[in-house]
Amino acid sequence: MRGDWHVHTRFSLDSDAPVREMLDRAVALKMTDICFTDHYDMFFLDEGFTFDVDEYFRVMQEYREEYRDRIRVHIGVELGLDTEHTAEIGEFAKSWPFEYIIGSVHKLFEKDPYERADYDCTDEEFYRAYFLRCAECIRANDCFDVFGHLDYVVRYGYSKAEHYSYAAYKREIDEILKALIEKNIPLEVNTAGLAKGVGFAHPHPDVLKRYIELGGRQYNMGSDAHDAAHLGWGFEETEKALNKLVFLQSIR
Numbered sequence: 077m078r079g080d081w082h083v084h085t086r087f088s089l090d091s092d093a094p095v096r097e098m099l100d101r102a103v104a105l106k107m108t109d110i111c112f113t114d115h116y117d118m119f120f121l122d123e124g125f126t127f128d129v130d131e132y133f134r135v136m137q138e139y140r141e142e143y144r145d146r147i148r149v150h151i152g153v154e155l156g157l158d159t160e161h162t163a164e165i166g167e168f169a170k171s172w173p174f175e176y177i178i179g180s181v182h183k184l185f186e187k188d189p190y191e192r193a194d195y196d197c198t199d200e201e202f203y204r205a206y207f208l209r210c211a212e213c214i215r216a217n218d219c220f221d222v223f224g225h226l227d228y229v230v231r232y233g234y235s236k237a238e239h240y241s242y243a244a245y246k247r248e249i250d251e252i253l254k255a256l257i258e259k260n261i262p263l264e265v266n267t268a269g270l271a272k273g274v275g276f277a278h279p280h281p282d283v284l285k286r287y288i289e290l291g292g293r294q295y296n297m298g299s300d301a302h303d304a305a306h307l308g309w310g311f312e313e314t315e316k317a318l319n320k321l322v323f324l325q326s327i328r
């Protein structure tokens with residue numbers, strides 16, 4: 077199996093997964109590469125969502141050495157984007173030798189989209205606002221290698237993907253895709269959607285088709301696993317679907 081480029085461990089505040097457990101599972105799945113991308117969201121709501129980066133590099137480099145004959149270990153990060161702290165976020169990204177930075181949007185109106193009940197609006201307004209926020213964050217930041225889980229917000233709506241389609245959000249999604257293409261930033265294909273019941277990997281296949289239509293060509297794949305059981309989740313079926321999109325090229 078190919079590599080998994082979106083993996084969380086106990087360094088993320090929302091995961092308890094031991095690094096070794098993730099590595100052993102990746103080796104068992106015969107993966108060529110694994111890239112750890114723990115959450116670093118300096119300005120996430122009031123408290124931040126971060127880890128001790130010194131310890132992270134020390135621990136990950138030790139594992140990389142120990143597992144070097146079995147799998148290539150990459151040290152990355154999933155970096156939270158916003159539009160108010162771009163200088164600080166960019167400075168952080170440059171200060172450490174991350175091999176791979178996923179830029180993700182995890183807050184909307186200073187709240188967490190995961191907590192749907194905190195928003196007093198319809199799902200349609202919720203999704204539309206999130207997409208516009210993503211486009212703004214992509215335009216405002218230059219510190220990331222790939223844009224994470226484009227339509228993950230539909231996991232948290234009351235109606236989930238029931239009324240969601242590319243066509244219904246064409247204007248907002250096109251803003252995202254155009255910003256990525258102009259900045260030459262690849263799109264992440266994030267299989268957590270398959271694990272979390274929306275029935276597709278993020279973004280929806282129709283969004284990928286539109287990305288190609290607009291001239292987008294590059295993607296990379298990750299499971300967003302927060303435990304070993306979800307590592308490489310849905311990779312085979314997603315890979316088959318991606319292979320049919322002949323213009324799309326994996327960056328890894």
Ligand SMILES: [Zn+2]
Nearest residue numbers: 154180224225
């Ligand atoms: Zn994320």
Ligand SMILES: [Zn+2]
Nearest residue numbers: 082084154300
């Ligand atoms: Zn993630």
